[in-house]
Amino acid sequence: MQQFLGWQFFRNTPWSVPLGINPNFGLDFSNSIVYTDSIPLLAFIFKIFSPLLPETFQYLGIWYLLSLMLQAYFAIKLISLISKETSIQILGAILFVFSPPLLFRINLQSALTGHFLILAGLYLNWSAQNNKRAFQWGALILTAEMVNIYLLIMVIGLWLADLLDKSILQKSIYLRSALLEFWAIFILVPFCAWLIGYFEVANTAIQGEYGQYGMNLLSFLTPNGWSYLLPGPQENNFALLGGFNYMGLGLIGGGLIAFLLLFSNKIRIKILLSFTFRNYLFLIFLFILFSVFAISQNIHIGT
16 A cells, blocks of 8 residues: 555646655655655656556556566576576576565565565576676666665675676676776665665664564474474564565475585585685675574574
8 A cells, every 4th residue: 555655646746856755655754755665667668658657556566577578588597597498497596586575575565576676686606707798787786775774785785796706706807997987876776766766765763673683593494384294383573574584395395405515525515616616705704794683682493
């Protein structure tokens, strides 16, 4: 409802600068389309065509469809770096599309179904260096910025890890080029944030929720009602549900098999670990940093 109301007021507000301000949306909430979780990217596009649209119109269904299609697309691109078998790519993409943390967000936090942005960032990290990488990262970061700030932070983290890995460890980017790319995006992101309306914060802005929401240490294995085969307690506290990360039996089983196969050959393990730490040390550090941050200082284990 909040997403629809934010969009409905925004579409009937004349264009102004910053583009995302939404002054008619209530006395205490008249800040920006950003803070109604209305996906500014689509709000801007459909506001242009608003005179041609019916009086009652919403684009959340379109967004969900796009999110799932792009999730499948970037999953296939990601898996193609490991296997060229079409059947493996399709089967792997199915696991990504039916990921419980992704489906859990539908009709709950619409913008956060944009998991494809994270997959795209991982693909750029693991794909070979090319002349378009700066443009690709810039486009991905700006897209994430026009979807949700949480996704933006994750994508920026992936970009920084990629920039450091490729310039310092892999040495596939000249240091001068890396610095130019860093400053270009460093300037571009705040400017676009202002234009979208990120800085139009009302006096009622909430702060201090860190620790109230967190990731349970067993969240990857806790189905919370999303499994017929793995029963368990169903959490009713949304503060803990915010860290819902159940992988599903497909990924749990596949991960276990991969782990056993990995340790079936000790030489292969050494080669893999050596290659990973030699080329993706900053990406590994980012995973650890984000995981620790998600757990927060209020630690939960099971119930």
